[in-house]
Amino acid sequence: MVFIQTPPELGNQYDDDRVLRSYLARTLPAEVLADVTASLAAMGELAGGELYRMQLADRGNEPVLTQWDAWGNRIDRIEVSPLWREAERIAAGQGLVATAYERRHGVFSRVHQFALVYLFTPSTDLYNCPLAMTDGAACALVASGNKALIERAVPHLTARDPRQFWTSGQWMTEATGGSDVGLSQTVARQENGQWRLYGRKWFTSAIASQMALTLARPEGNPPGGKGLALFYLETRNPHGRPNHILVNRLKDKLGTRKVPTAELTLDGTLAELVYGAGDGVKNIAPMLNITRTWNSVSACALMRRGLALARDFAARRIAFGAPLIEKPLHVDTLAGLQAEFEGALHFTFFVVELLGRSEAQQISPEQADLLRLLTPIAKLTTGKQVVAVLSEVIESFGGAGYVEDTGLPLLLRDAHVLPIWEGTTNVLSLDALRALQAIGGLAVLKRELGFILQGVREPDLVKISARVEQTAGQAETWLGQATQAGEAQVEAGARRFALTLGRAMALALLARHAQWALDHERDPRTLAAARRFAAAGINLIADMNAGDARLLARDDYSRAGLILSATKALNSAAGSALL
Ligand code: MFK
Numbered sequence: 001m002v003f004i005q006t007p008p009e010l011g012n013q014y015d016d017d018r019v020l021r022s023y024l025a026r027t028l029p030a031e032v033l034a035d036v037t038a039s040l041a042a043m044g045e046l047a048g049g050e051l052y053r054m055q056l057a058d059r060g061n062e063p064v065l066t067q068w069d070a071w072g073n074r075i076d077r078i079e080v081s082p083l084w085r086e087a088e089r090i091a092a093g094q095g096l097v098a099t100a101y102e103r104r105h106g107v108f109s110r111v112h113q114f115a116l117v118y119l120f121t122p123s124t125d126l127y128n129c130p131l132a133m134t135d136g137a138a139c140a141l142v143a144s145g146n147k148a149l150i151e152r153a154v155p156h157l158t159a160r161d162p163r164q165f166w167t168s169g170q171w172m173t174e175a176t177g178g179s180d181v182g183l184s185q186t187v188a189r190q191e192n193g194q195w196r197l198y199g200r201k202w203f204t205s206a207i208a209s210q211m212a213l214t215l216a217r218p219e220g221n222p223p224g225g226k227g228l229a230l231f232y233l234e235t236r237n238p239h240g241r242p243n244h245i246l247v248n249r250l251k252d253k254l255g256t257r258k259v260p261t262a263e264l265t266l267d268g269t270l271a272e273l274v275y276g277a278g279d280g281v282k283n284i285a286p287m288l289n290i291t292r293t294w295n296s297v298s299a300c301a302l303m304r305r306g307l308a309l310a311r312d313f314a315a316r317r318i319a320f321g322a323p324l325i326e327k328p329l330h331v332d333t334l335a336g337l338q339a340e341f342e343g344a345l346h347f348t349f350f351v352v353e354l355l356g357r358s359e360a361q362q363i364s365p366e367q368a369d370l371l372r373l374l375t376p377i378a379k380l381t382t383g384k385q386v387v388a389v390l391s392e393v394i395e396s397f398g399g400a401g402y403v404e405d406t407g408l409p410l411l412l413r414d415a416h417v418l419p420i421w422e423g424t425t426n427v428l429s430l431d432a433l434r435a436l437q438a439i440g441g442l443a444v445l446k447r448e449l450g451f452i453l454q455g456v457r458e459p460d461l462v463k464i465s466a467r468v469e470q471t472a473g474q475a476e477t478w479l480g481q482a483t484q485a486g487e488a489q490v491e492a493g494a495r496r497f498a499l500t501l502g503r504a505m506a507l508a509l510l511a512r513h514a515q516w517a518l519d520h521e522r523d524p525r526t527l528a529a530a531r532r533f534a535a536a537g538i539n540l541i542a543d544m545n546a547g548d549a550r551l552l553a554r555d556d557y558s559r560a561g562l563i564l565s566a567t568k569a570l571n572s573a574a575g576s577a578l579l
Contacts, residue, residue, distance in 0.1 A: 083258065088165070095160050133291060190218075211235060354374070472501070
């Protein structure tokens with residue numbers, strides 16, 4: 001008796017994606033939608049067809065570092081896998097970075113670009129990583145106003161010709177840590193009128209890039225992020241030799257194994273200042289905000305891929321006498337995941353819309369504040385969702401989901417980087433608090449929620465709207481009370497506060513789209529998603545107790561003095577009993 005399961009299949013990933021198509025139909029003017037549809041359908045075909053087949057065939061390949069040639073020369077050559085070479089060619093040709101800078105569709109150019117990215121990403125084993133940094137570098141260079149560097153690099157970063165196309169690295173993390181970047185130890189010295197960098201970069205992704213933006217401390221500068229400066233460098237000299245960069249080794253990571261991530265020594269690397277000799281963290285922030293948005297889009301993309309596979313499999317797999325898709329419990333499980341994905345997509349693309357407005361200089365000051373606040377919140381919210389959703393997706397395949405050559409475990413491992421790189425959940429929660437302080441509190445967000453929800457009429461959506469607004473009010477109250485109680489209270493609650501805002505925002509956007517889909521498509525599915533998303537909960541600050549957190553998370557109960565005081569209390573009670 002043989003036991004054979006039918007593997008899941010993918011169709012055109014644009015045609016099959018009701019959520020993306022419905023979102024674009026609401027958001028894009030008809031003429032823009034008509035203009036971009038062919039490119040999205042072509043990318044959907046590629047992602048569900050040729051590229052997906054190539055991805056499955058490429059599963060066992062990883063980048064290879066060759067440090068020495070046969071004649072003893074240090075060469076540090078990195079060969080990426082065939083899938084990645086093809087992905088680079090497609091990315092350039094289809095304008096995955098260029099679309100944002102050509103700005104053919106004004107404020108909607110970012111929506112078009114990120115819809116392409118979303119379709120492309122899941123079939124490329126995170127080739128979106130070098131692309132995100134490339135986009136971020138182009139953005140940071142343009143923001144710097146450094147004419148020479150803009151002329152030198154931006155045409156390559158935004159090229160459509162694969163022979164001209166460059167990718168960029170973003171070298172920030174040092175052995176001192178990835179979050180507290182101000183501790184960076186790389187030094188910049190001026191030698192014969194040229195800047196040279198000396199130091200060790202500990203976690204540098206997509207090291208095969210032609211250029212990088214990095215941080216280093218010009219000699220004599222003060223400590224901290226302000227004393228760092230932002231530098232531009234090219235990884236090889238005009239003869240193709242490394243620019244005084246040694247690749248010490250590639251990292252052995254849980255996931256993202258196609259991404260060549262390296263430890264580097266910069267040993268006199270020639271570099272140029274991008275903008276001023278200080279304020280490096282501030283000057284690299286435009287890059288971070290772009291890569292964080294790519295991160296959110298990638299989270300949506302991986303959730304969508306997992307669900308596409310899980311749903312197709314559920315229609316094929318027969319157990320207990322019927323396909324899984326006819327089993328109420330399996331359907332219920334998938335529905336919860338689908339609702340999370342839909343909330344994530346609407347939230348992420350709302351941020352993308354704001355980014356597009358900002359770059360087209362058609363953004364109000366309030367919308368600019370929202371963009372600053374929501375970029376980290378979308379990143380941290382979707383980063384948590386993608387890991388939870390893909391964990392369930394793996395389980396929905398039973399044992400097959402746990403077997404490497406199905407290609408499924410890769411999804412979860414790759415997803416797990418999304419809450420980590422570009423700022424962990426906690427670091428971004430604190431960033432959101434800083435953004436909130438800079439924009440003067442939650443008033444802008446609350447106004448926007450009111451605006452988003454104003455057209456909602458369907459009775460369940462009206463109830464959902466009230467809940468969203470109530471939650472935003474409670475979040476504001478919590479922030480006020482925690483601020484009164486002191487910095488530690490605010491910091492302890494920052495993650496749950498940020499996730500509450502993120503989930504409230506996602507639910508509001510789901511509700512708005514649900515009303516539109518009922519009105520224009522007679523489609524109740526977004527309404528179902530909104531109800532389901534709401535049922536999973538949006539308020540994470542309701543039962544916040546910092547004292548409990550300290551008791552539960554720390555293992556130094558006695559050192560904290562708690563056992564001591566408890567013992568004293570017991571002793572005095574015993575003492576009084578004795579007397
Ligand atoms: C799929 C897509 C993903 C692509 C993957 C790429 C591969 C991975 C490549 C990597 O490099 S991963 C490493 C990424 N590293 C991080 O994301 C760093 C995480 N840590 C933080 O974000 C910290 O919060 C931070 C380093 C910013 C803290 O440093 P500081 O020196 O304490 O910064 P501070 O004082 O908060 O901010 C300095 C200035 O920058 C301030 O401006 P002012 O000087 O005018 O006051 C801030 O307002 C400004 N700033 C900071 N973050 C900003 C920002 N401005 C705008 N947007 C932001 N996000």
